[in-house]
Amino acid sequence: MIKTEKLTTKYVNQEEEKTVLFDIDLEIKKGEFVAVLGHNGSGKSTLAKHFNAIMLPSSGKVWVDGMDTSDEKHLYDIRQKTGMVFQNPDNQMVATVVEDDVAFAPENLGVPREEIRKRVDFALKAVGMYEYRHRSPQYLSGGQKQRVAIAGIIAMEPEYIVLDEPTAMLDPVGREEVMNTILRLNKEQHLTVILITHYMNEAVKANRVIVLDKGKILMDDTPANIFPQVSRLKSIGLDVPQSTELLYELNKSGVDISVDSLDADSCTKTIFDVVRKAGVTV
Amino acid sequence: MIEVKNVSYVYSAGTPFEVKALDDVSFTIGEGEFIGLIGHTGSGKSTLVNIISGIVKPTSGQVLIDNIDITNQKSVTRALKGKIGLVFQYPEYQLFEETVYKDIAFGPKNIGVPDSEIDDRVKEALKTVGLSEDILNKSPFELSGGQKRRVAIAGILSMKPKILILDEPTAGLDPGGRDEILGRIKELHSDYSITVILVSHSMEDVAKICEKVIVMSQGKILKYSYLDEVFKDSEELRENGLSVPEITTIMQKLKSLGLDVRDDIFRIEDAKEEILKILKGGEDQ
Ligand SMILES: Nc1ncnc2c1ncn2[C@@H]1O[C@H](COP(=O)(O)OP(=O)(O)OP(=O)(O)O)[C@@H](O)[C@H]1O
Ligand SMILES: Nc1ncnc2c1ncn2[C@@H]1O[C@H](COP(=O)(O)OP(=O)(O)OP(=O)(O)O)[C@@H](O)[C@H]1O
Ligand SMILES: [Mg+2]
Ligand SMILES: [Mg+2]
Numbered sequence: 001m002i003k004t005e006k007l008t009t010k011y012v013n014q015e016e017e018k019t020v021l022f023d024i025d026l027e028i029k030k031g032e033f034v035a036v037l038g039h040n041g042s043g044k045s046t047l048a049k050h051f052n053a054i055m056l057p058s059s060g061k062v063w064v065d066g067m068d069t070s071d072e073k074h075l076y077d078i079r080q081k082t083g084m085v086f087q088n089p090d091n092q093m094v095a096t097v098v099e100d101d102v103a104f105a106p107e108n109l110g111v112p113r114e115e116i117r118k119r120v121d122f123a124l125k126a127v128g129m130y131e132y133r134h135r136s137p138q139y140l141s142g143g144q145k146q147r148v149a150i151a152g153i154i155a156m157e158p159e160y161i162v163l164d165e166p167t168a169m170l171d172p173v174g175r176e177e178v179m180n181t182i183l184r185l186n187k188e189q190h191l192t193v194i195l196i197t198h199y200m201n202e203a204v205k206a207n208r209v210i211v212l213d214k215g216k217i218l219m220d221d222t223p224a225n226i227f228p229q230v231s232r233l234k235s236i237g238l239d240v241p242q243s244t245e246l247l248y249e250l251n252k253s254g255v256d257i258s259v260d261s262l263d264a265d266s267c268t269k270t271i272f273d274v275v276r277k278a279g280v281t282v
Numbered sequence: 283m284i285e286v287k288n289v290s291y292v293y294s295a296g297t298p299f300e301v302k303a304l305d306d307v308s309f310t311i312g313e314g315e316f317i318g319l320i321g322h323t324g325s326g327k328s329t330l331v332n333i334i335s336g337i338v339k340p341t342s343g344q345v346l347i348d349n350i351d352i353t354n355q356k357s358v359t360r361a362l363k364g365k366i367g368l369v370f371q372y373p374e375y376q377l378f379e380e381t382v383y384k385d386i387a388f389g390p391k392n393i394g395v396p397d398s399e400i401d402d403r404v405k406e407a408l409k410t411v412g413l414s415e416d417i418l419n420k421s422p423f424e425l426s427g428g429q430k431r432r433v434a435i436a437g438i439l440s441m442k443p444k445i446l447i448l449d450e451p452t453a454g455l456d457p458g459g460r461d462e463i464l465g466r467i468k469e470l471h472s473d474y475s476i477t478v479i480l481v482s483h484s485m486e487d488v489a490k491i492c493e494k495v496i497v498m499s500q501g502k503i504l505k506y507s508y509l510d511e512v513f514k515d516s517e518e519l520r521e522n523g524l525s526v527p528e529i530t531t532i533m534q535k536l537k538s539l540g541l542d543v544r545d546d547i548f549r550i551e552d553a554k555e556e557i558l559k560i561l562k563g564g565e566d567q
Binding site: 011013038039040041045087088090134135136139140141142143144146147164165168169170171172173174175176198200201234236237238239241242243245246249250253255263264265267268271272274275278280282 | 293294299301321322323324328371372374421424425426427428429431432450453454455456457458459460461483485486520523524525527528529531532535536539540541550551553554557558560561563
């Protein structure tokens with residue numbers, strides 16, 4: 001479990017200090033799939049960096065499986081448990097060959113050679129970059145770099161995986177593939193996933209959605225309870241899936257239709273049922 | 283007008299890792315058009331817009347901007363100065379000054395905008411991207427990902443280019459900021475008839491604001507047409523790593539269930555109207 005208690009964080013610079021997280025109390029249990037949403041600058045990346053002790057609280061506490069992140073003797077164990085894909089994949093390419101980059105974390109963790117080979121191949125195939133394994137990461141397109149960064153974390157096999165906007169540069173099919181990989185790791189290997197995203201149709205796949213607003217937790221609930229709150233979400237700079245928005249708009253225009261669909265399939269069914277009930281012949 | 287003629291580009295030529303990123307690409311974009319540029323990762327979009335902006339020379343072929351050949355070394359800087367603005371895919375490549383203010387002021391200064399005008403330009407651009415003035419004295423490296431993206435966009439808008447090219451500008455923007463900034467760019471497009479090329483992986487964004495779309499695949503142009511033509515064949519798009527907007531999927535599914543609805547719909551307002559119309563038909567029967 002990842003747990004925070006009254007987590008408060010300041011950035012301190014020459015001229016000023018600025019508090020960006022205020023008294024965050026949070027528990028993320030093993031096996032959960034949590035999506036974190038919030039406007040630009042709301043504190044998502046800052047929060048995530050506390051989960052593997054890249055940042056330490058200015059006050060309050062963070063524990064990873066009971067280990068206090070501010071206690072230096074736990075640092076190695078925490079980093080081994082929690083893998084993180086940063087917002088900009090460019091900053092995290094360390095090697096000059098794609099497969100070495102993906103092997104970097106497991107090598108550091110002392111995983112045996114043959115096992116590393118297996119993991120690296122599996123991870124590169126999972127993100128569709130196996131053919132690029134001998135290339136230099138520096139010479140890849142934006143989306144290709146992002147896939148390599150995700151492969152690196154898959155090969156590390158951590159217990160907690162924190163993904164900071166991992167699909168921002170991917171094409172629609174790539175985004176879907178990465179989401180399916182994440183979902184599979186979560187379901188089959190009970191990997192705990194914390195996904196920061198601005199894509200609402202990714203957030204609907206989580207079991208839990210946390211909405212940050214100006215450094216505080218504003219909502220913390222299931223997608224089914226959060227997304228029907230269309231006007232509230234819009235008022236804080238967020239959005240809902242197009243499916244939900246269409247039903248919401250129909251509802252506003254006086255159609256008696258419930259606004260609880262989060263994807264195209266369920267939205268289609270809801271509309272179809274209402275249209276049939278209205279006596280339209282098919 | 284932008285004329286791309288038989289442009290090819292090869293990375294790492296002559297090595298085992300040679301990549302043909304662009305393969306004999308030709309097309310024309312008229313003045314004042316608003317074009318979406320979509321394609322799978324690695325299809326060549328960034329390479330293409332870097333060439334159109336004159337930052338990268340094609341391996342072969344020609345690019346003419348308003349009849350001036352920008353692939354011809356000597357004429358390039360003078361002819362292009364301030365005319366074309368490119369927002370890079372990674373804002374980090376664009377931000378290098380010590381304050382946000384200096385970063386946004388850099389472009390206009392560089393193209394010779396008088397000092398007296400710079401301040402207004404910076405503030406106007408800042409407003410367009412939805413940032414407040416207290417950010418101006420911060421270092422760009424102390425910003426969140428989305429804030430950096432906004433500053434990078436402001437740094438190009440402040441030059442007031444006639445041709446504005448944005449390489450995945452909405453990646454990392456929150457939905458509110460995305461709609462606001464795209465809306466402002468649309469306004470600039472209609473008020474000053476600037477030409478816009480928007481590279482994007484969001485089919486929803488492209489459907490919301492572009493008139494025509496270029497679809498790239500494996501270094502070639504697969505399609506160049508209006509929205510309805512491009513989003514008509516969802517199978518073909520999928521094969522090329524792309525999709526149709528979610529709203530279009532819903533209309534296509536309704537149609538395949540036997541409802542008499544249009545399936546060439548890409549925007550929520552249009553979908554709503556279409557479904558209201560169908561429901562009205564039910565009442566009248
Ligand atoms: N500096 C480079 N050296 C070698 N190959 C490169 C380099 N930059 C890009 N490539 C290759 O050229 C091809 C086109 O890349 P480009 O960056 O233009 O794609 P893109 O369509 O912008 O992709 P994305 O959506 O991922 O940003 C890809 O196969 C990529 O691997
Ligand atoms: N290194 C830093 N120094 C000072 N302030 C910072 C630093 N990094 C971030 N901030 C500030 O902290 C706040 C939270 O930033 P954070 O990166 O956590 O936001 P975010 O929710 O991840 O935003 P985005 O959606 O844009 O990625 C912002 O106001 C930002 O300007
Ligand atoms: Mg962030
Ligand atoms: Mg690109």
